[in-house]
Amino acid sequence: STVHVKLATLAPKGSLYHRVLQQIGAAIQKSEGEGATVQIYTDGSQGGEADVVRRMRIGQLNAAMLSVVGLSEIEPTVSVLQKMPLLFRSTDEIDEVSKALLPQAEKNLLAKGYIAVQWSDAGWVRFFSKTPAATPADLKAGHMFVWSGDPDQVEIMKQLGYHPVVLETADLIPGLQTGLIDSAPLTPMWALATQADSSASYMVDVRWAPIFGAIVFTRAAWDAMSEATHAAVRAAAAQAGPELRAYAARADAEAIAAMEKRGLKITHPSAAQLRAWADFTQQLYPLIRGRTMPAATFDEALRIVNEYRARAPAAGGTR
Amino acid sequence: MTLPTPVLEGLAPAHAPRPAERLENAVLSGVLALMGVIPVVELLLRATTRGGIHGAAAIVQHLGLAVGMLGSAVAAREHRLLTMSALTGVLGERARRLAGLYANGIAVVVCAVLASAETRFVLAERGAGEVIAYGIPVWWFEALMPAGFALVGWRLLSRVAPALPARFAGLVGALALAFATSSAATLPGPVAWLLAALLALGALVGTPLFAVLAGTAALLFLHAGLPLAAIAVDHYRTVVNASLPAIPLYTLAGYVLAESAAPKRLIEVFDALFGGLRGGATLATVLVCTFFTSFTGASGATVLALGGLVMPLLLAHGYGARPALGLVTAAGLPGTILMPALPLLLYAIVAGVGIKQMFLAGLLPSCLMAAILILFGLRHEPPRRAAAARPDAKRARRALAGAAWELAVPAVALVALASGLATPVESAALTAAYVLIVATLIRRDLSARDLVRILPECGLVVGGILLVMGVALGLTDYLVDAQLPDQVVSWVQGTVTGRVGFLLALNVVLLAAGCLIEIYPAILVLAPLVTQLGAAYGVDPLHLGVVFLANMELGYLTPLVGLNLFFASYRFDKPIAEIFRAVLPLFVALGAGVLVITYLPSLSLALPRLVH
Ligand code: NA
Ligand code: NA
Numbered sequence: 001s002t003v004h005v006k007l008a009t010l011a012p013k014g015s016l017y018h019r020v021l022q023q024i025g026a027a028i029q030k031s032e033g034e035g036a037t038v039q040i041y042t043d044g045s046q047g048g049e050a051d052v053v054r055r056m057r058i059g060q061l062n063a064a065m066l067s068v069v070g071l072s073e074i075e076p077t078v079s080v081l082q083k084m085p086l087l088f089r090s091t092d093e094i095d096e097v098s099k100a101l102l103p104q105a106e107k108n109l110l111a112k113g114y115i116a117v118q119w120s121d122a123g124w125v126r127f128f129s130k131t132p133a134a135t136p137a138d139l140k141a142g143h144m145f146v147w148s149g150d151p152d153q154v155e156i157m158k159q160l161g162y163h164p165v166v167l168e169t170a171d172l173i174p175g176l177q178t179g180l181i182d183s184a185p186l187t188p189m190w191a192l193a194t195q196a197d198s199s200a201s202y203m204v205d206v207r208w209a210p211i212f213g214a215i216v217f218t219r220a221a222w223d224a225m226s227e228a229t230h231a232a233v234r235a236a237a238a239q240a241g242p243e244l245r246a247y248a249a250r251a252d253a254e255a256i257a258a259m260e261k262r263g264l265k266i267t268h269p270s271a272a273q274l275r276a277w278a279d280f281t282q283q284l285y286p287l288i289r290g291r292t293m294p295a296a297t298f299d300e301a302l303r304i305v306n307e308y309r310a311r312a313p314a315a316g317g318t319r
Numbered sequence: 320m321t322l323p324t325p326v327l328e329g330l331a332p333a334h335a336p337r338p339a340e341r342l343e344n345a346v347l348s349g350v351l352a353l354m355g356v357i358p359v360v361e362l363l364l365r366a367t368t369r370g371g372i373h374g375a376a377a378i379v380q381h382l383g384l385a386v387g388m389l390g391s392a393v394a395a396r397e398h399r400l401l402t403m404s405a406l407t408g409v410l411g412e413r414a415r416r417l418a419g420l421y422a423n424g425i426a427v428v429v430c431a432v433l434a435s436a437e438t439r440f441v442l443a444e445r446g447a448g449e450v451i452a453y454g455i456p457v458w459w460f461e462a463l464m465p466a467g468f469a470l471v472g473w474r475l476l477s478r479v480a481p482a483l484p485a486r487f488a489g490l491v492g493a494l495a496l497a498f499a500t501s502s503a504a505t506l507p508g509p510v511a512w513l514l515a516a517l518l519a520l521g522a523l524v525g526t527p528l529f530a531v532l533a534g535t536a537a538l539l540f541l542h543a544g545l546p547l548a549a550i551a552v553d554h555y556r557t558v559v560n561a562s563l564p565a566i567p568l569y570t571l572a573g574y575v576l577a578e579s580a581a582p583k584r585l586i587e588v589f590d591a592l593f594g595g596l597r598g599g600a601t602l603a604t605v606l607v608c609t610f611f612t613s614f615t616g617a618s619g620a621t622v623l624a625l626g627g628l629v630m631p632l633l634l635a636h637g638y639g640a641r642p643a644l645g646l647v648t649a650a651g652l653p654g655t656i657l658m659p660a661l662p663l664l665l666y667a668i669v670a671g672v673g674i675k676q677m678f679l680a681g682l683l684p685s686c687l688m689a690a691i692l693i694l695f696g697l698r699h700e701p702p703r704r705a706a707a708a709r710p711d712a713k714r715a716r717r718a719l720a721g722a723a724w725e726l727a728v729p730a731v732a733l734v735a736l737a738s739g740l741a742t743p744v745e746s747a748a749l750t751a752a753y754v755l756i757v758a759t760l761i762r763r764d765l766s767a768r769d770l771v772r773i774l775p776e777c778g779l780v781v782g783g784i785l786l787v788m789g790v791a792l793g794l795t796d797y798l799v800d801a802q803l804p805d806q807v808v809s810w811v812q813g814t815v816t817g818r819v820g821f822l823l824a825l826n827v828v829l830l831a832a833g834c835l836i837e838i839y840p841a842i843l844v845l846a847p848l849v850t851q852l853g854a855a856y857g858v859d860p861l862h863l864g865v866v867f868l869a870n871m872e873l874g875y876l877t878p879l880v881g882l883n884l885f886f887a888s889y890r891f892d893k894p895i896a897e898i899f900r901a902v903l904p905l906f907v908a909l910g911a912g913v914l915v916i917t918y919l920p921s922l923s924l925a926l927p928r929l930v931h
Contacts, residue, residue, distance in 0.1 A: 006800075045799050051556050057443040058548035060800070073447065143365075143739075148561035151377045151452055158371055165365075166376040167742060168561035174673035177930055179739030 003028065003036040003224050005217075007063035008046040008055070016247050018042050020240040021065060024215070027236040031229040049073075050149060056114075062221035067122070067213035069149070072293075074216075075108050077101065079293035080301040081212040086281050087305060091245070094121055094210055096308045097301050113219040118237035122211040123248040128191055128200040129183035130176070134269045135276035142182025145172055152292045160283055176200050187211060188255035197264045203256070204267045206277055211248075340396065347389040348774035351571065351781075354382045354564055355755075358748035362741050374452025379744065380559040381451055381460040386567055387558045387789065388467030390782015391529075393775060395474040400426075400527035401783045418524035423475045425521035426530035430472025431493030432500050432537055433550065433790075437465035439501065440551030464554060471786075475527075506541035514538055532844075533790035539797040553796045554789035561744070562668050567781040568747035569659045572754040573614035574777045576728070577624045579757075579764035582611065584722035586628050591711065591718040600636035601696025604629040605650050605689050610729070612654025616661025618875055619882035621651035626890045642699035645901035646692065648876070648887040652909065653688035655838065655872040656681035656865060659732055659747065662872075665788075665842045666864045670850045674743040675736055679926040680861040684869055684916045691912045695905055724757045784839065791843035804851050812855055821856040822917050825849065826870060830910075833874020837882060841871050858920075865923040869913045876906045 005028060011017035018040065025038035046052050046061060049070030055061040064070070068082035080087065081098060088094050102119055109116050133139050139162065146154045146164040157164040165181050175181040176199040184200065185208050191197050215237060222230070260266060269277070289298045336344060361375040372378075394400045402422075410418060441461045449457040472493065480486040506514075515538055522531040533550065540547050557563070576582075589603030596602075608625055612618040626647050633643040655662050658678035667677040719726070731753045735746040758765045765773070798804055815821050832841055846867060853863035875883040878899060887902075888895045916922055 039802065041799070041802075045804075046796075047552075047556055051552060053447075054440075054444070054552045054555070055549065057447065058440055058552065059546045060549040060552070073449070148376055148380075151374045154371075154376070155373050163365060165742060166561070171562065171673050171675070171743060174675040175739075175742075178675060178737055180742060181739075 003032045003221075003229070005036075005038045005063050005221055006041070006061045007038065007065070007215075008041040008044075008052045008061050009065040010044045010049065010067075011042060011065065013042040015042075016244065017065060020237075020244065021215070023240060024233055024236045027232040028225065028229055031232040032225060048149065056216075056218055059218070059220070062218040063216065065213065065215050067211055071116075071214060071216070074112055074114055075105055076294055077105050077108065077297040078212075080297050082209055083292055084288065084298070084301065085209045085284065086206070086277055087301060088210055089207060091121055091210075091249075093305050093308060094212065097304050098212075100304050101297065101300065109216070110219070115217045115219060115222040116214040117217070117234055118241060118244075119212070119214045120241060120244045121248060122213060122244070123187050123189060123252045124207040125185045125187050125209050125211065126206065127183055127204050127208055128186050128196055129202045129204070130179070130200050131182065132202045132265070132267055133183065133204050134267050134273045136280040137276065139183050143180065145175065145181045145184035152288075156284070156287045156292070159287055172196070173199070185209075188252050188259065192255040192259055197259045197262070201263055202265050202267060203259075204269065206269060206274070343389070343393060343396075344771070344775035347386065347393055347778040347782075348771070350382050350385050350389065351567060351774055351778050354379055354386060355568055355571065355748045355751045357382075358564070358568075358742075358745040359752050362745045362749065366740065376561060376744070377451050379564050380561060381457075383564045383567060383785075384460050384555070384558045385463055386778055387782050387785035388463045390778040390780070391467055391786040392470040392474070392782070393779045394783045394786075395471040397779060398478075399779060399783065400471075400529065401787055402525050402527055420479055422521050422525040422527075423479045425518060425526045425534070427472050427476045427479060427489065427493055428496060429530040429534040429537070430468045430475065431497040432547065433533055434465045434468040434472060435494075435497035435501055436537070436547035437461075437468060437551040437554070439546075440548040440555070441465060443548065461551075461555060464551060500537070500541060500547060505544040506538065508542065511538050511542040529786045529790050532787065532794055536790060536793040536797055539794075543797070543801065545797075545800060549796060549800075550790065550793035553792040557789045557792045558785055560668055562664070562674055563785075564744045565659070565664050565674065565747040566661060566784070567777070568744070568751045569614065569661065569664065570616070570781050571774075571777045572728075572747075572751040573611075573616065574773055574780075575751075575754045575758050575765065576614055576725075577611065577620070578769065578773055579762065581722075581725040581758070581764070582607065582625055582628060584718075584725055585610065586625075586632065588715075588718040588722045588726065590632060591715040594632075594636070595711065598693060598697040598700055600633050600638070601646065601693050601700065604633060604646060605653070605692045605696070608647075608650035609652075609654040609657060609685070609689055612651035613657040613660045614654075614728075616655070618649075618651030618655055618872070619886040621654070622648060622883055622886040623890055625651075626887065630891070637701040638696075638699060641901045642695075644887065644891060644893070644898065645903075645905050646696055646699075647891075648883050648898055648902045649905045649909065650692060651883075652872050652875060653685045653692065655875075656688070656868050657685040658682070659750070662838050662842060662868050663864075665839065666846055666868060669842055669846045670860055670864055672860050672864065676861055676927045677864055678736070679930060680865050680923045681868070682926055683922050684865050684912075687915065687922065688869070688909060688912050691908050692905065695908055724761060728754060728757075787839070788843055794844065795847045798848070804848055807848060808851050808855050811852055818856050818858060819918070821852070822858070822866065825852075825866065826913070826917055829867065829870035830873065830877075833871050834877045834881075836874070838868070838871040838874065841874075842867075859924055861927055862920045862923040866913075866917050869916045873906065873909060873913060876902050876909075 005025065007021060007025070009017060009021060021040050025040060028038055029036050046055060049066055050073060052061060052064045052066065053070050053073045056064060068078050072079045072083065080101065081094065098119060106116050127133065127139065129139060130142065143163045143165045144157060146157060146166050148166050148168050154164045154166055165175065167175050167181065172181070172184060173194055173196060176184065176196060184196070186196055256264070256266070289295050357372060357375050357379050361372050364371045441458055441464070444461050445458040451457055451460070476486055476489050476493070480489050515535070518531060518534045518538070536550055537547055540549060585607050586603060589606050590600070593599030593602040607629065608618070608621050611625060612621045629650070630643060630647050633646065634640070654660055658681060663677050663681050664674060667674045728750065732746055732750040735741040735749050736743065741749060759770065815824050832845065849863065849867055850860065853860060875881055878884065878895070884895050884898050884902070887893070887898045
């Protein structure tokens with residue numbers, strides 16, 4: 001067989017994400033038979049998402065599990081699914097937007113030489129801070145973490161009157177400890193694992209943005225596989241989908257509960273405070289539209305969410 | 320690895336720079352200066368207003384790439400690329416010339432292969448259309464990588480083939496070879512082994528270290544049928560790492576300090592304060608040398624810069640020649656793990672731990688090493704000095720006042736970091752700016768003309784190190800790609816049981832490694848693997864880092880390759896064997912210190928935990 005898949009992920013060895021990738025790998029090997037190989041690189045051993053995309057460009061890797069951070073380097077329109085803060089209130093709303101936008105995004109990806117299977121969300125980013133914060137304005141006084149791989153974000157936060165500090169991920173926790181930064185948008189799972197909550201012990205219960213991603217293959221790797229294998233890969237991925245989504249929701253809740261037990265204080269904004277977050281998007285969106293994501297996709301996503309809310313006003317829900 | 324120190328070479332600059340060279344130096348200096356200015360301005364703007372420089376961090380990171388490649392080209396021009404070999408010293412004139420031709424010839428071939436592989440990377444990146452800021456495409460900076468290798472290769476070729484026709488013939492040959500590697504399928508085993516043997520021979524006779532590492536990586540990639548452009552991905556991601564700009568900036572601060580009159584003033588302070596006390600001369604020697612090493616990151620260079628000042632001090636206080644020699648040779652060692660030493664920074668970057676935490680972790684172990692050196696000095700101080708001159712309060716006050724600006728340097732770095740005012744890179748830039756302003760505007764130790772010499776020199780040294788770093792990660796990447804670390808980890812786990820067993824094995828292996836390789840290649844090549852192993856045995860990464868560095872710093876004092884032995888031999892004009900005899904008791908005592916650091920994790924972890 002000429003099928004040699006080399007697939008990278010940031011997910012840890014032994015995690016559910018790794019197990020799903022192993023199932024897909026097993027499906028490939030079973031379908032392609034003798035000689036087909038699938039190597040899975042976990043824990044970011046091939047570098048961050050930008051590095052992984054670079055390795056796919058030159059053909060060193062030919063598959064990866066990527067979030068929008070890496071995917072948007074290939075196809076910018078997917079940015080709305082992760083890089084548009086406060087757009088989504090529930091996974092139902094993510095579904096609405098992804099249902100409408102992903103077919104075109106997949107076509108664009110294909111034109112650029114990539115095949116995407118199994119889009120999925122993987123939990124929500126929330127703001128952790130050293131002092132209580134119920135509204136965006138409460139985060140203004142202190143310094144806010146911005147990841148060094150995202151220069152646009154720095155500029156946007158500055159324009160909004162915030163004090164962003166650009167750091168590498170490794171310097172985030174020490175930065176919180178010395179007070180170089182006072183707040184950071186984090187996923188609860190990451191915060192739990194790194195004990196970020198021991199120095200930033202307040203979390204505001206607002207879903208800032210989802211983590212959204214997919215498994216992608218380079219076209220060269222995909223075309224080397226048979227039609228039967230394509231079907232087997234899609235079937236294995238589709239089977240894992242509900243499991244991944246259920247896991248994301250559960251893991252978020254469990255991480256928050258575990259941190260609350262060891263002293264994390266959760267701020268639940270009042271209705272008025274929630275309106276402050278909505279008002280914040282009015283300032284933010286003009287700055288990101290056409291800059292961190294294409295204007296047309298931006299407008300489309302906003303329209304879909306607004307229509308969905310008009311149709312089902314109670315859907316600010318819990319899922 | 321021999322550090323490219325001008326004092327050792329004794330020939331920098333060998334000739335007055337030509338106009339083209341002067342322009343090259345000026346560009347390198349300008350980029351380096353810009354790397355220092357941007358973070359300081361950003362820091363000031365953030366502290367005072369809500370503004371800032373758009374894309375400041377990304378720009379500084381990519382300027383680091385530019386400094387790396389420009390510095391490499393200048394290092395190649397000045398014959399100052401890092402090499403691993405000390406063997407050519409024993410060869411005769413004719414043999415040495417042949418060895419030089421062979422060594423550089425190998426490097427030219429590697430440069431051609433790298434330039435072509437990195438060009439393919441840049442072409443792939445160009446299509447992706449990423450932008451740094453102000454509409455400047457990322458690939459413009461990425462293109463400096465193959466361009467830099469081409470220039471380095473051309474300069475090495477000019478040494479192999481000084482006549483222009485021969486040089487062009489060499490160029491055509493190198494290009495043909497580069498093309499062949501880009502179209503070749505998999506390199507068969509026997510051919511790979513033959514080429515590896517040629518490369519190993521080159522390493523022995525002085526092929527630059529970057530070419531040895533990159534050549535090895537290229538052979539492994541070709542043998543495994545992997546694209547060579549992967550080396551470029553790793554080169555790029557290493558040199559634009561967000562923490563990396565701290566390296567050129569602290570190096571700059573160290574160079575400016577060493578070239579100014581700061582060493583003299585500091586020795587006067589410590590001699591005035593402690594010189595009259597028992598052990599005072601030792602204390603002054605150890606503190607000044609440690610302080611300096613923490614900035615230059617090279618305790619060997621400290622021997623050169625300060626040896627001539629502290630040796631007479633020790634002798635004047637009645638020390639025997641041999642203990643004094645031992646003390647001067649080893650006195651800078653604690654500085655290797657004292658912030659903001661380069662080895663600490665490098666390890667933090669390679670192992671992916673926070674720089675600040677790494678700084679804190681090294682603090683107490685560094686004090687332990689310094690205490691061992693001071694106790695050694697006390698033991699060898701002649702008893703008749705015990706009741707010597709009373710402390711001269713007036714002289715001490717005068718010396719303190721006279722060195723106030725220099726004494727404040729560590730405080731600048733520390734306060735900026737610990738107060739939460741600055742990121743690690745900004746703190747490095749602030750330190751460099753402070754040192755520069757003190758040395759030029761306040762003290763007037765250095766003139767503009769001195770800076771014209773010092774800035775390119777610093778860029779050259781940084782370029783040499785970044786070049787090796789960039790390609791060393793390519794080698795590591797092969798190991799990751801082949802999933803070898805996993806295999807080594809499971810093999811070690813099956814062979815060595817328990818954390819104590821692992822740490823003991825680590826001590827032994829690193830001590831052996833320290834005889835052969837210096838601390839920087841060790842960090843770049845061994846640290847990624849050691850990090851994985853440490854995680855498997857549940858060793859705290861900060862503790863592991865300190866153990867690694869403390870262990871490797873002993874290597875400065877051991878044959879075969881022991882930088883401090885070499886530098887002391889050069890500085891005091893004594894055979895290496897004699898220096899080694901002088902330093903041996905200290906080596907044993909410091910070795911005991913390394914064991915304490917290894918088996919007493921709280922020494923490394925207490926401070927990071929306290930701050931947590
Ligand atoms: Na040298
Ligand atoms: Na050594």
